[in-house]
Amino acid sequence: MTTRLLPLNGFKVLDLTAHRAGPTAVRQLADWGADVIKIEEPGGPAVDATGSRRSGPDFQNLHRNKRSLTLNLKSAEGKKIFFELAKTADVVVENFRSTVKHRLGVDYEAVKKVNPRIVYGSISGFGQDGPYEGRAGVDQIAQGMGGLMSITGHPGGGPIRVGIAINDTSSGLLLANGIVLALLDRERTGEGQWVSTSLIEAQIYMLDFQAARYLIKGEVAGQAGNNHPTGTGTGMFKTADGYINVAAAGDNVWKRFCEAAGASDLLTHADYATPEARSRNRDALNARVADLVSRQSTDYWDKLLYKAGVPCGPINTIDKVFADPQVQHLGIVKPIDHPKYGPQKVVGQPIHMSRYPQPDKLKHTPEPGEHTEEVLKDLGYNSAAIAGLRTKGAI
Numbered sequence: 001m002t003t004r005l006l007p008l009n010g011f012k013v014l015d016l017t018a019h020r021a022g023p024t025a026v027r028q029l030a031d032w033g034a035d036v037i038k039i040e041e042p043g044g045p046a047v048d049a050t051g052s053r054r055s056g057p058d059f060q061n062l063h064r065n066k067r068s069l070t071l072n073l074k075s076a077e078g079k080k081i082f083f084e085l086a087k088t089a090d091v092v093v094e095n096f097r098s099t100v101k102h103r104l105g106v107d108y109e110a111v112k113k114v115n116p117r118i119v120y121g122s123i124s125g126f127g128q129d130g131p132y133e134g135r136a137g138v139d140q141i142a143q144g145m146g147g148l149m150s151i152t153g154h155p156g157g158g159p160i161r162v163g164i165a166i167n168d169t170s171s172g173l174l175l176a177n178g179i180v181l182a183l184l185d186r187e188r189t190g191e192g193q194w195v196s197t198s199l200i201e202a203q204i205y206m207l208d209f210q211a212a213r214y215l216i217k218g219e220v221a222g223q224a225g226n227n228h229p230t231g232t233g234t235g236m237f238k239t240a241d242g243y244i245n246v247a248a249a250g251d252n253v254w255k256r257f258c259e260a261a262g263a264s265d266l267l268t269h270a271d272y273a274t275p276e277a278r279s280r281n282r283d284a285l286n287a288r289v290a291d292l293v294s295r296q297s298t299d300y301w302d303k304l305l306y307k308a309g310v311p312c313g314p315i316n317t318i319d320k321v322f323a324d325p326q327v328q329h330l331g332i333v334k335p336i337d338h339p340k341y342g343p344q345k346v347v348g349q350p351i352h353m354s355r356y357p358q359p360d361k362l363k364h365t366p367e368p369g370e371h372t373e374e375v376l377k378d379l380g381y382n383s384a385a386i387a388g389l390r391t392k393g394a395i
Helices: 021-031 057-062 076-088 100-104 108-114 139-145 166-189 199-207 209-217 251-260 275-280 282-293 298-308 318-323 325-330 372-378 383-392
Strands: 012-015 035-040 066-070 091-094 119-124 193-198 234-238 243-247 312-314 333-338 342-347
Touching: 012 021, 012 076, 021 035, 021 057, 021 091, 021 119, 021 166, 057 342, 066 372, 076 108, 076 383, 091 166, 108 119, 119 166, 139 166, 139 199, 166 193, 166 199, 193 199, 199 209, 234 282, 243 282, 243 298, 251 298, 275 282, 298 312, 318 325, 372 383
Parallel strands: 012 035, 012 091, 035 066, 091 119, 119 193
Antiparallel strands: 234 243, 243 312, 333 342
16 A cells, blocks of 8 residues: 555644544544554453444444554553653543543643643533533433434424434544644644533534524524425425435525426415415425425436436435445545454545545554554663563553
């Protein structure tokens, strides 16, 4: 495999993360070339707190492109090694409960003392201080407390969780963005800083226009099912053999939809002639569109509406997503050769950069401590010293 330069080559990251939010942030840095050292507890569990096995798809997808060092941060020797690494590191990332890093003595202020240029990234459930300091938070809890579940699902059907770990993923991406901003700032000022976000902040940020509608106009959004919260003519409809999303909001697109669907009478019907009328009579309009769409296959409507310039798309199962020709063209699936588990495929980066082509293959997720000796020898430890550290349980 040809090694290509990447934007974060030359940056060293110490990864103290687990579960999903923190590893998502670190994955961004690792995929774009940072030298990530994943610091793990010696003899740690084969199954983490989320039920994910190290050999399982979730763990393998989250932790590629890293080196693994086992280190007991509760021991004096282990902590000494951590700070030796921190002296020359650029970034430390953690997603402990907000109080844990202080208890371990690896918090930002402690690391800053040995390396003022360090960028220290943190994710917690609810922030680093305040009334909920130390409160455990997971994705679904943040979905509920952050309002998302109250607007998800069909009206009157009760709150529904979103089917992905949206807060873990979004908070991880936001933290990665913040870390890169801090690295850019360090280039100007010479100083590092502490960057943090939380699941609840990421969730509120992702509310976007529902949040804006409340803050600016006092509107409390409710459940809208498959209807778009504001755009009438947008929704999911059952076809003769499946389902399709249609986005026919706005007069121009609505006209194209009606003409393509052979329903020009809807354009002049008093109940549907204007956006305001369509909004008032949305349920009746949806029933008319549903009747039309149900008469033909998903493929029929997809091709017809695409040609007419109406945004649309089938409701794909996961296997059909990866079989889609556009998805395959984008190359988001990346191969990995794992020395223990064999050939793998994982989700690659959705970001494209003209000067940095994405690598053809990613590096495999390491086994626990796979690079312990390599990392320690880089610090100047010889084989005898490393053996002694093992005997003491420091690594």
